[in-house]
Amino acid sequence: MRFLKPFIFVAAAGFLAACELPANGSDGFPAIGNGGSAGVAVTDAALAPLLDSATMSDGVLAYSYYTDVVGDGRVLTGADRYCGGDGQAVITLTKGTKAGRAYNTMLITCR
Secondary structure: OOOHHHHHHHHHHHHHHHOOOOOOOOOOOOOOOHHHOOOOOOOOOHHHHOOOOEEEEEEEEEEEEEOOOOOHHHHHHHHHHHHHHOOOOOEEEEEEEEEEEEEEEEEEEEE
């Protein structure tokens, strides 16, 4: 346990550092999917136009969306498709608001 605590601390610090906005105003993540040039993150063509953004950093995919446009279940289905099938996506859902509307971000890693 003594060796695990420093690892957890360093991992948490790295995650939080990745969430900070850089000085140039960029969000720090390369744009992919419906708004970017790579087009690899949103493998569900019907889901892509419903998302506000799709980004990736260090193997973690983030789908951000307005809940009055698309529901959590539909986004989870798209995440599973990206990961290769039903139940393959591991998610962390962050609920919030943007411009007075319900706005969620789903962080996705694959099993």
